[in-house]
Amino acid sequence: MLLSVLLLAVGVLFLAKGADWLVDGGSSLARKFKISPIVIGLTIVAFGTSAPELVVNLAASFMGSTDIAIGNVLGSNVANVFLILGVCAIIYPLSVKKGTTWKEIPLSLLGAIVVGVLANDFLIDKGPVSEISRIDGIILLSFFAIFLVYSFSIAKEIPGKKEKSEIQEFGGWKTAGLIIIGLIGLTAGGELIVINAVKIAKYFGMSEFFIGITIVAVGTSLPELAASAVAAYKKQSDIAVGNIVGSNLFNVFFVLGTSATIKSLPFNISQNVDVLFAILASFMLFLWMFIGKKHILERWNGIVLVGMYVAYVG
Numbered sequence: 001m002l003l004s005v006l007l008l009a010v011g012v013l014f015l016a017k018g019a020d021w022l023v024d025g026g027s028s029l030a031r032k033f034k035i036s037p038i039v040i041g042l043t044i045v046a047f048g049t050s051a052p053e054l055v056v057n058l059a060a061s062f063m064g065s066t067d068i069a070i071g072n073v074l075g076s077n078v079a080n081v082f083l084i085l086g087v088c089a090i091i092y093p094l095s096v097k098k099g100t101t102w103k104e105i106p107l108s109l110l111g112a113i114v115v116g117v118l119a120n121d122f123l124i125d126k127g128p129v130s131e132i133s134r135i136d137g138i139i140l141l142s143f144f145a146i147f148l149v150y151s152f153s154i155a156k157e158i159p160g161k162k163e164k165s166e167i168q169e170f171g172g173w174k175t176a177g178l179i180i181i182g183l184i185g186l187t188a189g190g191e192l193i194v195i196n197a198v199k200i201a202k203y204f205g206m207s208e209f210f211i212g213i214t215i216v217a218v219g220t221s222l223p224e225l226a227a228s229a230v231a232a233y234k235k236q237s238d239i240a241v242g243n244i245v246g247s248n249l250f251n252v253f254f255v256l257g258t259s260a261t262i263k264s265l266p267f268n269i270s271q272n273v274d275v276l277f278a279i280l281a282s283f284m285l286f287l288w289m290f291i292g293k294k295h296i297l298e299r300w301n302g303i304v305l306v307g308m309y310v311a312y313v314g
Helices: 002-032 037-063 066-091 097-117 123-127 134-153 172-203 210-234 237-262 269-287 299-313
Strands: none
Touching: 002 037, 002 172, 002 210, 002 237, 037 123, 037 172, 037 210, 037 237, 066 210, 066 269, 066 299, 097 134, 097 237, 097 269, 123 172, 134 237, 172 210, 210 237, 210 269, 269 299
16 A cells, blocks of 8 residues: 555656646647647647546456446546646636637537437437447547547648747757657656556445546546646646647547447446536536636636536535
């Protein structure tokens, strides 16, 4: 038990430093190739911080721990918006681009709704069982392909428009090194935290599904928290918001799609509560773009979001 606690602490250190390097490297890459920072957040940073969810879900699929696989994605997406964006907004109010408001956030909302529809065979078609089948997994991966095409279509900044930014540009090798080491640090840190948190949780007799939607979900979301919190502190809202929205899209379309393609994931109707919370999180994020200061997630919004996460866990 003591060893698990120590490894948990080491994982937190890996996450913190890995997040710092990844944000710096990703931001530098955006400047170097004149790519919009929001695209870096939606792709490179989001994929890197979603790596723990992917690793955990692949392992869960192969081992048949489907409660952890589904609970991890749903719980992580809820934690990403309510907990992580909430904390980031409290650190520094987050400015959200018009494209993110009208395209990426609604796409994230659509992803949560699609999962709910695909998973509820029993409620919709009165089928014998409810599951996210291999065919459903392929459908989710198809949505992911569309998301990638969209991301690269907006990759270039608008000609003649200069974004006000404090992003520092490094040399090519240093930029690549920061991104690679940052991703390794985030992934290793996330894995250390999840593995040892699960050991601690099981020591106290918690159920697999509860571990999936809480311990594992929050554990695999720690890279997003670290990367987005650092970005918010550095006043790089595009990276902070893009990372969270992009991570949610990666989780639903790529992580869950890949897991289901490998092995069909049985779905318990009681998990619809978590699907509804995932839908609510994206809907609230979209709604708040028009309440108060337009396209800005204010500190009071952040406090409410964190409160919603406490209610969800409760």
